[in-house]
Amino acid sequence: MILLLWAPKLYALTPVYNLDEETNIYQPVADIRVTTEEGGIYLSEIYSGRPIILTLVYTRCAGVCNPLLMRLKENIELIDPKREFTILVLSFDPLDTLEDMQGMAKRFTLDEDPRWEFAVSREIDKLNRSIGFNPVRAGAKRQFDHEALLIGINRNGLITKKLIGLRNEAALGAMIVEINDVFVPSYPLPDNKRSFSCFNYDPATGKNSPGWGLLVLSLPATLTLLLVLVIGINSNHEHH
Amino acid sequence: MMERTTLARTTSIWIIAILLLFILSVVLGIIMRLSQGGVISQSPVVFYSQMTTHGFTMIGIWFVAGMVGVNYLMQRYVSAPVKSNIFALLFTIIGVVLLWVTTFVGKFHTGWTFLYPLPFKIAWAGWATPLFFVSLTILGVGWLVWSVSLLMAIFKKYSITRALAWQHFGKNPSFETPPFILITVITLIGVITCLLAAVLLIVLFFAEYFSSGTFVNDPLLMKNLTYFFGHTIANEMLYLGLATLYELFPEVSGRPKWKTTWYVALAWNCTLVFILTAFFHHMYMDFVQPESFQIVGQVASYLASLPAAVVTVFSVLTLIYRNSIRWSLTNVLYFMGVAGWVIGGLGAVIDATITNNLVLHNTLWVPAHFHTYNAMGNVLFSLAFFNWAANRFAGIGESGGANRLKIALLLVGGTGFLLMFYLGGAYSIPRRFNIYPMEFSLAASFARIAAVFAAVYLAAVLIFFWDILRKCLKLLTYSR
Ligand code: HEM
Numbered sequence: 001m002i003l004l005l006w007a008p009k010l011y012a013l014t015p016v017y018n019l020d021e022e023t024n025i026y027q028p029v030a031d032i033r034v035t036t037e038e039g040g041i042y043l044s045e046i047y048s049g050r051p052i053i054l055t056l057v058y059t060r061c062a063g064v065c066n067p068l069l070m071r072l073k074e075n076i077e078l079i080d081p082k083r084e085f086t087i088l089v090l091s092f093d094p095l096d097t098l099e100d101m102q103g104m105a106k107r108f109t110l111d112e113d114p115r116w117e118f119a120v121s122r123e124i125d126k127l128n129r130s131i132g133f134n135p136v137r138a139g140a141k142r143q144f145d146h147e148a149l150l151i152g153i154n155r156n157g158l159i160t161k162k163l164i165g166l167r168n169e170a171a172l173g174a175m176i177v178e179i180n181d182v183f184v185p186s187y188p189l190p191d192n193k194r195s196f197s198c199f200n201y202d203p204a205t206g207k208n209s210p211g212w213g214l215l216v217l218s219l220p221a222t223l224t225l226l227l228v229l230v231i232g233i234n235s236n237h238e239h240h
Numbered sequence: 241m242m243e244r245t246t247l248a249r250t251t252s253i254w255i256i257a258i259l260l261l262f263i264l265s266v267v268l269g270i271i272m273r274l275s276q277g278g279v280i281s282q283s284p285v286v287f288y289s290q291m292t293t294h295g296f297t298m299i300g301i302w303f304v305a306g307m308v309g310v311n312y313l314m315q316r317y318v319s320a321p322v323k324s325n326i327f328a329l330l331f332t333i334i335g336v337v338l339l340w341v342t343t344f345v346g347k348f349h350t351g352w353t354f355l356y357p358l359p360f361k362i363a364w365a366g367w368a369t370p371l372f373f374v375s376l377t378i379l380g381v382g383w384l385v386w387s388v389s390l391l392m393a394i395f396k397k398y399s400i401t402r403a404l405a406w407q408h409f410g411k412n413p414s415f416e417t418p419p420f421i422l423i424t425v426i427t428l429i430g431v432i433t434c435l436l437a438a439v440l441l442i443v444l445f446f447a448e449y450f451s452s453g454t455f456v457n458d459p460l461l462m463k464n465l466t467y468f469f470g471h472t473i474a475n476e477m478l479y480l481g482l483a484t485l486y487e488l489f490p491e492v493s494g495r496p497k498w499k500t501t502w503y504v505a506l507a508w509n510c511t512l513v514f515i516l517t518a519f520f521h522h523m524y525m526d527f528v529q530p531e532s533f534q535i536v537g538q539v540a541s542y543l544a545s546l547p548a549a550v551v552t553v554f555s556v557l558t559l560i561y562r563n564s565i566r567w568s569l570t571n572v573l574y575f576m577g578v579a580g581w582v583i584g585g586l587g588a589v590i591d592a593t594i595t596n597n598l599v600l601h602n603t604l605w606v607p608a609h610f611h612t613y614n615a616m617g618n619v620l621f622s623l624a625f626f627n628w629a630a631n632r633f634a635g636i637g638e639s640g641g642a643n644r645l646k647i648a649l650l651l652v653g654g655t656g657f658l659l660m661f662y663l664g665g666a667y668s669i670p671r672r673f674n675i676y677p678m679e680f681s682l683a684a685s686f687a688r689i690a691a692v693f694a695a696v697y698l699a700a701v702l703i704f705f706w707d708i709l710r711k712c713l714k715l716l717t718y719s720r
Contacts, residue, residue, distance in 0.1 A: 224429060
């Protein structure tokens, strides 16, 4: 009965969390050799210097690759320039050449930016297996059916975060923090919707004052005390 | 003489149900260890659904096991409630069935602590979140009514001050409060408090769920309430087991009953206060929680465990030291349980010390210590009571064929299984990982070895079950 009352609400609930982002987390990325403008280099040589944001695209893509790169470029511009990372744009299409990738970098005016590297590799299958990326050939025009994927790799070569889909600056910021192995404390600021905060932090003064939440926290003990007093006082104690 | 009261029959149904659920939950535990050891391969969703079911069911059954023992033994002093006992039995069965549907069919898998906002991060069937809270409400209502009715039964005979044994603080008290009554009252007050914390928690969850975004909870308040409920109930259930120990251990050992003295009264009254504030140690990593709360958490954690443990260990040791004891399965289990409780308690105090917690937080040290005072502590207290009660129900005395075997299997299986958790903690292996990254090179081996030892523990539990089942069924199938 109770559940029937809720039925409309229940069906409105759809999964909001993409579990695919959890696969391969904290697994090492395959240490493949990639070719960039400067020549051949192992991934480990890149990430041991600076953590990597890796994205996989192909130049003939008529789908998500261009919007993905565009969004990434816009978001990166909003990120604190002191943050350390290398963005590695790697082609997963064996037909792409280094020149194709350099052309792509030019189109996005990223060829001069030292944080961006555009590359190809012969060991792409090995990499795909280690990160759980499964592009599927689709249609006659040499297109692939694939996810818009960003992989965060820390200085130990471990995948610390995955983002699937076109994501905002906050998600990218979280990825950059995680690949730099930084702990992120967070606590919501008081607002009208949050009536029972334990503490109200005032960003202007930096002071933390007690909130209604603390009173709520003391309720169970207070109610029990009252209950015990009421039962205890109202019971007739039989003498024995 | 076989005892044929409704209370005895209800108690025997509880015992069978608890042991059945225990066996299933241990099997889930072994499957988890096999999965962590890489022997079998499970999806994360399946693993975490099992972990949630295992954790919740274990906490639930060993809480009700303590309540069953206390309710049954209470008839020695007061008129013991029966209706609320049956009410709680029905509500527990319904609650557990719904919970298992939520986790196994709905794939709800937040872990048994369902920490806010995880239940709202729907990574399972949409209906599983509200059904989870419905099952929690059903369990909470059943247990709250039951706890209040037990307290009312005691207060009918003992005034508040006598129930709390305050007269023992003066010289030559004219009236003695039995230790069983004192511990039961202290524990029930704690149980009611933490169940009320659960009620508040569920109300806040539902408020956010139905508010369509107009009401949002404070994560810190929710975490505090979660551990006010979760940590406290996990501790209080141990004290319910201890209440039965205080009542039965001297009796089955053929020694005079224990008496309440001023220090026993003081220790348990202090426990009441400290046990309700120790949960703050779960917030050491929460930077918004003020330092004063963290200090209360550490001090209360020390003080909550020490008085009760010192008094109990002292009482048990003085009872057996240089005295001729009639050893039976019941008091051996109680004795081993006290040892497990103390060892696990030490592990807990080590972890509750802030400087240590920086290293041990969320490592396998945590399941190590709480499995010690549960699997080799509280479970043994309740098995002792079950064994004693089943013998009574079947009208036979304390004896038993396979006792040595049962004890040996429990000891070997339990110790080996726990040791692997402790070693995992010492090597900083994180808890709640379904598979271990290769950096934790020993983790999978520990898990595999633990699974073997846990299977030995399970063998002991199966023998217990068979023995106790036969005796309980004798009572249940006895036609008037
Ligand atoms: C031989 C018997 C048992 C086995 C094999 C077993 C196994 C396990 C395993 C593998 C985990 C997950 C550990 C991790 O964090 O990686 C776990 C968690 C847990 N176990 Fe047990 N266990 C047993 C007995 C018990 C008992 C008697 C209790 C009684 C209270 C219990 C309560 C819990 C709880 C509360 C959790 C935490 C669940 C969570 O994190 O949400 N277990 N157990």
